Amino acid sequence: MQLAKQFRLLAGYFHKKPRTIKRELFPLPWKEVILRVLADLVLTNGSMLGAAVIWAGFKPALLSQDPGVVRLITSGQTSIFTYVLLWSVLSITIFHLHGFYTRTRGYVNRYKALVIGRAVSLVIAVFIVVDHFFLLGGFSRAVAVLGWFLMLLSVGGMRLGKDLIVSMYRIEPRVPSPTKVKRVLVLGGAGYLGSALMPKLLAKGYKVRLLDSFVYGDASIAPLRSHPDFEVLKGDVREIHSVVDAMKDCEAVVDLAAIVGDPACDENRRLATEINRAATRMLIDIARGYGVKRFLFASSCSVYGASQFLMDEFSAASPLSTYAQTKVDSEKLLLDVASRDFYPTILRLGTLFGLSPRPRFDLVVNLLTARAAATGKITVFNGQQWRPFLHVNDAARAFMLCIEAESAVVAGEIFNVGDYRLNHQLSEVSEKVASIVPHVEVAHVDNGDQRNYRVSFDKIHPAWASSARSHWKREYASCTHGSGATT
Amino acid sequence: MEEGIRELYAWVRGNDIADLSVAPQFNNQAMIREFAQSAAAQQSTLRVLQTLAETA
Numbered sequence: 001m002q003l004a005k006q007f008r009l010l011a012g013y014f015h016k017k018p019r020t021i022k023r024e025l026f027p028l029p030w031k032e033v034i035l036r037v038l039a040d041l042v043l044t045n046g047s048m049l050g051a052a053v054i055w056a057g058f059k060p061a062l063l064s065q066d067p068g069v070v071r072l073i074t075s076g077q078t079s080i081f082t083y084v085l086l087w088s089v090l091s092i093t094i095f096h097l098h099g100f101y102t103r104t105r106g107y108v109n110r111y112k113a114l115v116i117g118r119a120v121s122l123v124i125a126v127f128i129v130v131d132h133f134f135l136l137g138g139f140s141r142a143v144a145v146l147g148w149f150l151m152l153l154s155v156g157g158m159r160l161g162k163d164l165i166v167s168m169y170r171i172e173p174r175v176p177s178p179t180k181v182k183r184v185l186v187l188g189g190a191g192y193l194g195s196a197l198m199p200k201l202l203a204k205g206y207k208v209r210l211l212d213s214f215v216y217g218d219a220s221i222a223p224l225r226s227h228p229d230f231e232v233l234k235g236d237v238r239e240i241h242s243v244v245d246a247m248k249d250c251e252a253v254v255d256l257a258a259i260v261g262d263p264a265c266d267e268n269r270r271l272a273t274e275i276n277r278a279a280t281r282m283l284i285d286i287a288r289g290y291g292v293k294r295f296l297f298a299s300s301c302s303v304y305g306a307s308q309f310l311m312d313e314f315s316a317a318s319p320l321s322t323y324a325q326t327k328v329d330s331e332k333l334l335l336d337v338a339s340r341d342f343y344p345t346i347l348r349l350g351t352l353f354g355l356s357p358r359p360r361f362d363l364v365v366n367l368l369t370a371r372a373a374a375t376g377k378i379t380v381f382n383g384q385q386w387r388p389f390l391h392v393n394d395a396a397r398a399f400m401l402c403i404e405a406e407s408a409v410v411a412g413e414i415f416n417v418g419d420y421r422l423n424h425q426l427s428e429v430s431e432k433v434a435s436i437v438p439h440v441e442v443a444h445v446d447n448g449d450q451r452n453y454r455v456s457f458d459k460i461h462p463a464w465a466s467s468a469r470s471h472w473k474r475e476y477a478s479c480t481h482g483s484g485a486t487t
Numbered sequence: 488m489e490e491g492i493r494e495l496y497a498w499v500r501g502n503d504i505a506d507l508s509v510a511p512q513f514n515n516q517a518m519i520r521e522f523a524q525s526a527a528a529q530q531s532t533l534r535v536l537q538t539l540a541e542t543a
Contacts, residue, residue, distance in 0.1 A: 215522045216515075217512070236527070238532060238534065239532050240533075241532070261515050264516045267520045268520075268523035271528055274531065355494050361507040362513070362516060365495070366495055369492050369499060373500060375506065391491050437492075
């Protein structure tokens, strides 16, 4: 399925501009990609050459025969250079289609081994098929099979070994100076997530300043208004003077100001781009001007678009909507200016659910629950797509943790926020709703929605952290149970 | 997730609105549709700067 999708993608390139093709084919820096391609060429050719040498070593008599070992391996019907060219082209093409130069960089453990194994096996299988049908089948099958084994060892072993070394000796080049956070500016904090976050910040003793245009009203912050450490500013993040006033004397910024969700952004794309992307650029400049170091940005796992692979923070973003595209653009703006004096942290949130002081019922879980309760009937579109879900209180706690974490741990980092146990197919969600809300009828409808992604949370999960970060581990472990009740 | 669904269900049952899924105040798309047509949405420093940049 994934390969078929990649072939469709390749076919589509004939209708695209060269710059678009380059961006889609090589989302990583091209110098890095070239180095990796060269390494794979060396490993592939080395494996096949090694296979030939080992095979010849087991048959010493062949070396003394007239035709020579090369002719015996290739049957002399096709030049050895043709074979070298064939397996080189096949390996790089198939490796790329499997995401070796984009997505699999961040895959971990068994899943990474599975992807590598599949790609290498496909290279040899296609090689044998091409040799059999187009090159008279002269190549030794024994050498091909031995080459497959060596390629698995070299191509797979090199990548998995590198991951092992990196995990053993974690390298952290950025060590920003610690800053004690006292006042936090929450942009767009009167919304679904912000109204769940701000009470937690106040409870922890932070001074909280809210800047919000109150498009969704201000009822959600009514209980906080009397709090002595709570300050409210009404304004739009697109207004320079509003942001300048709001950012003064703050040590941290939590940017939740956005038009959230694909349908909402599609209502007015210009407005969405202004609020979600252009305003981010302005916020960065003003924050840096004021010396605000800690900048937390609410992004979305929807940046991963559609993929059957397990996506992690290194996986290439593939936004399918205006909303996801603005998030990708903003992430890039922030990470491009990360330094010792300005360290953004990107939190890619799963699909939120649950109650907050400003409830939403246009989110999958909330919507299905409301429909089930109101009509006794829910409609699931497609149903097979995977989504990572996240309780709104757990999302709020993730922001809290980033504000309180050592700056060296979170500076300039992207974190997928969620838990493996909450990667669900939509049909599973509908079943859960139907099991809780009585007398519910579930209907399935296809609507062509391509968004489909499962997400890895290894980076933020306690397992990745060293013992020195035990506080982070303990806190995070207590908040990812999907109910929000533990918070 | 089950806990989250239960708390939602309890809240929905205790609410006066018959179908929350179609209530505009709980729907971002509906709220943004309304906001996009307002004068506030059309005015901002960023939009002025962008217009100036386009006309320059």
